[in-house]
Amino acid sequence: MNLVSSRSEVQPFRVMQMLDLVHRRRRDGHDTIMLCAGQPATGAPxxxxxxxxxxxxxxxxxxxxxxxxxxxxxxxxxxxxxxxxxxxxxxxxxxxxxxxxxxxxxxxxxxxxxxxxxxxxxxxxxxxxxxxxxxxxxxxxxxxxxxxxxxxxxxxxxxxxxxxxxxxxxxxxxxxxxxxxxxxxxxxxxxxxxxxxxxxxxxxxxxxxxxxxxxxxxxxxxxxxxxxxxxxxxxxxxxxxxxxxxxxxxxxxxxxxxxxxxxxxxxxxxxxxxxxxxxAEARTELDGHVETYRAARQVLLDELPEIGFTRFAAPDGGLYLWLDVSHVTDDSEAWCHELVDEIGVAFAPGVDFDPIDGHHWVRLSLCAPEDETREACRRLGGYVNR
Ligand SMILES: Cc1ncc(COP(=O)(O)O)c(C=O)c1O
Missing domain, CATH: 3.40.640.10 (Type I PLP-dependent aspartate aminotransferase-like (Major domain))
Structure with missing residues (x-):
């Protein structure tokens, strides 16, 4: 008997799979910078x-x-x-x-x-x-x-x-x-x-x-x-x-x-x-978090072109930057896995967000602290320009 309905045949959410991978690596003692998460790194106000x-x-x-x-x-x-x-x-x-x-x-x-x-x-x-x-x-x-x-x-x-x-x-x-x-x-x-x-x-x-x-x-x-x-x-x-x-x-x-x-x-x-x-007290705390996203955004806007990534959507708000990686891969999902394994940096593969052209794109999160975001760019630059 088939237990599974045809309506349940939806795509997996690959970002969540990437998050699991990061958690597993961190548990095993591998340093990993997480730029794949769609959530603030902070707790409730x-x-x-x-x-x-x-x-x-x-x-x-x-x-x-x-x-x-x-x-x-x-x-x-x-x-x-x-x-x-x-x-x-x-x-x-x-x-x-x-x-x-x-x-x-x-x-x-x-x-x-x-x-x-x-x-x-x-x-x-x-x-x-x-x-x-x-x-x-x-x-x-x-x-x-x-x-x-x-x-x-x-x-x-x-x-x-x-x-x-x-x-x-x-x-x-x-x-x-x-x-x-x-x-x-x-x-x-x-x-x-x-x-x-x-x-x-x-x-x-x-x-x-x-x-x-x-x-x-x-x-x-x-x-x-x-x-x-x-x-x-x-x-x-x-x-x-x-x-x-x-x-x-x-x-x-x-x-x-x-x-x-x-x-x-x-x-x-x-x-x-x-x-x-x-x-008002909570809002002051929360507005402080937005300043940390702004700082991470600025690091990405400054560093990415320096290491050869010139096509992206500059974030006006929210938590993400959408980055074209077509000059380094035709398979953004495999490339994201490669980056985690090789340099300990996790991005979200674009295929989750764009079924047509997402194999050429990745999503970067602004939620990591500024210094980690900078370090992620340093590692990425070293890897793609090796
Ligand atoms: C655009 C957008 N809408 C909705 C959601 C769902 O968020 P939640 O169910 O946590 O409110 C998300 C989560 O990442 C999102 O990015």
Whole structure:
């Protein structure tokens, strides 16, 4: 008997395999610099840790409301409203198990089997994997430096009638590109979606992390857009598994019903801790982390061209730099393994993010300390120019 469904035949997440490899090597005593991780190297901010300790003592930590603890939803709504000058109500916020849980719930809420979804290539692989297993049809918006690796309204407009999407996913700052969609372009995409009856799903997981460019939320331009957020990135609480959706009114009840069956609620202790991550004290700590990403970014921007890597997306924000390695390999996955073995430096192979051209690209993380990032460049230069 075949136990495995055809819908479960999704691609492995090679970044996670690379992380396992790094952990194994470090356990065996091999020094390894990790530039493959998609998570901050830091823990939760101090006020969140203090709130968690108190929560363990004072709360029964039973199920919360299905759509999340009201106080946390208020914090998300206040943060969103104050940051972008919009009027976001806690009534439109649903707390999910990481933003990953929010993607599953929102895809189920807006898509029927066979619906078309447009997304950028390169892009975050989990969208593709979840969508394929739900039976959605994917249309790639192939992006390169001409649009700073981000999709545009013109690309949507150029799609043939047969590829007109039911939903469009945008990610800004991007993963793996680190680039930010200009507010005016995001406004055009939002308008195109409204005019063409497409649901705009805006992954804003890397908000809070810009190195200077303005960051807009899709809700500035459309109250029909779905905004996705998380405590995993700027808030440095990756394993606590708390994310959120900011939903148009008509999607609140369907998502609540789905969430009740998919998850019952997000982890209670993480919601207690998460509330405190929005405090001014926590934000000061978290803004300090962004400065360390900025420093690592500068090292990469200075060092990579020196050692012969000249084509990359310069990160505007977020945690990554997307690097063309086509002059040294045609197989970025094998090359990443080679680098770990030979020089103890781990990058993420591009094939995860770009099924078309990813064998020529790798993703570097900005999460390692500045000195380690510099050392990684020194080793890489020595290796490729040996
Ligand atoms: C673009 C993007 N969206 C969503 C996620 C999922 O994050 P989480 O489920 O931890 O909120 C990630 C994780 O790396 C990501 O890079």
């Amino acid at each position: 101090k006020p969140a840790l203090a709130a968690a300790e108190q929560g363990l003592r004072d709360s029964t930590l039973g199920y919360t409301e299905v759509i999340g603890d009201r106080d946390l939803r208020e914090e998300v709504a206040r943060w969103h409203s104050e940051t972008y000058g919009v009027d976001t109500s806690a009534d439109n916020v649903v707390i999910t198990t990481g933003s990953s849980g929010g993607f599953v719930a929102s895809f189920l809420a807006v898509l029927d089997h066979g619906d078309t979804v447009a997304l950028s290539c390169p892009g975050y692989p989990a969208y593709r994997n979840i969508l394929e297993s739900l039976g959605a049809r994917i249309v790639d918006l192939v992006c390169d430096e001409s649009t700073r690796f981000q999709p545009t309204a013109a690309m949507l407009e150029a799609l043939p009638e047969t590829d007109r999407p039911r939903a469009v996913i945008v990610t800004s700052p991007g993963n793996p590109s680190g680039t930010i969609i200009d507010p005016a372009e995001l406004a055009r995409i939002a308008k195109w979606c409204e005019d063409n009856d497409a649901v705009l799903i805006s992954d804003e997981d890397y908000h809070g992390m810009s190195f200077g460019r303005p960051l807009a939320t899709a809700r500035q331009f459309s109250d029909r857009a779905i905004v996705v957020g998380t405590l995993s990135k700027y808030f440095s609480m990756t394993g606590w598994r708390v994310g959120w959706l900011i939903l148009p009114d008509e999607l609140i009840s369907p998502v609540e019903n789905l969430q009740a069956s998919l998850a019952l609620c997000a982890p209670a202790i993480s919601q207690v801790a998460g509330r405190a991550a929005f405090s």
